[in-house]
Amino acid sequence: MKLAARVEQVTPSLTLAIDAKAKAMRAEGIDICSFSAGEPDFDTPKHIVEAAKVALDQGKTRYGPAAGEPKLRQAIAQKLQHDNGLCYGAENVIVTNGGKQSLFNLMLALIEPGDEVIIPAPFWVSYPEMVKLAEGTPVILSTSVESGFKISPEQLRQAITPKTKLLVFNSPSNPTGMVYTPDEVRAIAQVVVEAGIWVVADEIYEKILYDGAEHLSIGAVGPEIYERTIVSSGFAKTYAMTGWRVGFLAGPVPIIQACVTIQGHSTSNVCTFAQYGAIAAYEGPQDCVKEMVSAFAERRKVMLDSLNAMPGITCPKPDGAFYVFPSIAKTGMTSQEFASALLDAQQVAVIPGIAFGADDCIRLSYATSLETIQMGMERLAKFMQSL
Numbered sequence: 001m002k003l004a005a006r007v008e009q010v011t012p013s014l015t016l017a018i019d020a021k022a023k024a025m026r027a028e029g030i031d032i033c034s035f036s037a038g039e040p041d042f043d044t045p046k047h048i049v050e051a052a053k054v055a056l057d058q059g060k061t062r063y064g065p066a067a068g069e070p071k072l073r074q075a076i077a078q079k080l081q082h083d084n085g086l087c088y089g090a091e092n093v094i095v096t097n098g099g100k101q102s103l104f105n106l107m108l109a110l111i112e113p114g115d116e117v118i119i120p121a122p123f124w125v126s127y128p129e130m131v132k133l134a135e136g137t138p139v140i141l142s143t144s145v146e147s148g149f150k151i152s153p154e155q156l157r158q159a160i161t162p163k164t165k166l167l168v169f170n171s172p173s174n175p176t177g178m179v180y181t182p183d184e185v186r187a188i189a190q191v192v193v194e195a196g197i198w199v200v201a202d203e204i205y206e207k208i209l210y211d212g213a214e215h216l217s218i219g220a221v222g223p224e225i226y227e228r229t230i231v232s233s234g235f236a237k238t239y240a241m242t243g244w245r246v247g248f249l250a251g252p253v254p255i256i257q258a259c260v261t262i263q264g265h266s267t268s269n270v271c272t273f274a275q276y277g278a279i280a281a282y283e284g285p286q287d288c289v290k291e292m293v294s295a296f297a298e299r300r301k302v303m304l305d306s307l308n309a310m311p312g313i314t315c316p317k318p319d320g321a322f323y324v325f326p327s328i329a330k331t332g333m334t335s336q337e338f339a340s341a342l343l344d345a346q347q348v349a350v351i352p353g354i355a356f357g358a359d360d361c362i363r364l365s366y367a368t369s370l371e372t373i374q375m376g377m378e379r380l381a382k383f384m385q386s387l
């Protein structure tokens with residue numbers, strides 16, 4: 001069968017593949033310690049669930065505006081003003097099927113064939129593939145453990161060509177968990193403004209921070225960068241709402257309108273009653289977020305202490321999200337060899353770093369129970385000793 005070239009150059013999601021293998025082994029009764037999940041292990045907070053149930057009872061079950069429920073667009077705009085210092089109104093916001101669709105809409109709205117999109121590595125798996133689906137060219141900037149997995153302003157400046165259209169800026173990062181400091185954000189913003197390119201800030205982990213780390217929205221640095229910034233975020237990670245599929249894109253009105261047009265001919269509105277849950281997430285009490293973050297913090301410490309006690313593993317301390325991204329370079333194995341041998345020998349599931357453009361690292365998520373972390377770390381230590 002002859003499929004479109006567009007889809008043939010896209011790599012299927014490797015993170016989902018490993019997760020599927022681990023789940024299949026578990027279904028066979030094998031006792032797996034899985035660190036592969038890219039989602040919180042908590043249930044959605046009760047008051048959010050209740051708000052969606054009320055919306056269902058009230059008959060919020062019909063088509064809504066493609067851009068989202070006006071009340072939710074308003075709540076998102078208020079949140080962006082209040083938490084991030086970004087001056088947006090409801091007209092600057094589109095509600096999307098997760099942060100994933102928001103980024104995909106943006107690529108379709110902004111990228112033309114041949115346009116270059118700069119993506120710092122390690123990157124979230126979908127960025128380069130979305131760029132390719134929009135017929136643009138991903139330009140990958142590599143970083144290392146030594147640079148804290150961050151790009152420097154100079155590195156960015158050198159990568160910019162007349163074809164550069166957009167920088168993808170993800171802080172806190174999936175997969176590394178690293179967070180750019182406010183000064184680093186300002187320095188990157190300056191390069192973006194000087195070059196006259198766009199930046200999309202993927203801020204889906206902005207509330208999941210540790211040890212006093214601070215998140216600065218790049219668009220809040222000043223009026224010039226504000227005009228060149230698009231924010232992508234969502235409810236999935238902060239409120240344990242991955243399955244609800246509610247996210248958003250915020251930015252200049254012409255871009256948002258273009259995304260509404262695209263969405264109007266593809267998915268239409270996000271599930272109406274799910275949007276009422278999202279309204280409750282932003283307008284209700286925020287203690288649930290604090291509780292989840294403090295649980296993550298405790299697990300993070302246990303995992304980091306164990307990993308750094310293992311010879312052969314070097315693990316930088318991430319300030320955000322719920323991932324660690326240790327280097328396995330000393331083992332001499334590729335990340336896929338390592339992940340596959342570890343799963344077979346010790347039934348521990350991790351994601352090979354190659355999925356994120358870093359073949360000398362693996363990603364472990366600590367969005368799982370302390371017991372799983374303790375047992376998994378013992379097994380990983382045994383595996384390292386066996387090498």
Ligand SMILES: *Cc1c(COP(=O)(O)O)cnc(C)c1O
Pocket residue numbers: 038097098099100101124170173174202204233234235236237242246247
């Ligand atoms: C999870 C995630 C998203 C989007 O997730 P949705 O479930 O679509 O909201 C976007 N960016 C990064 C870096 C993520 O980890």
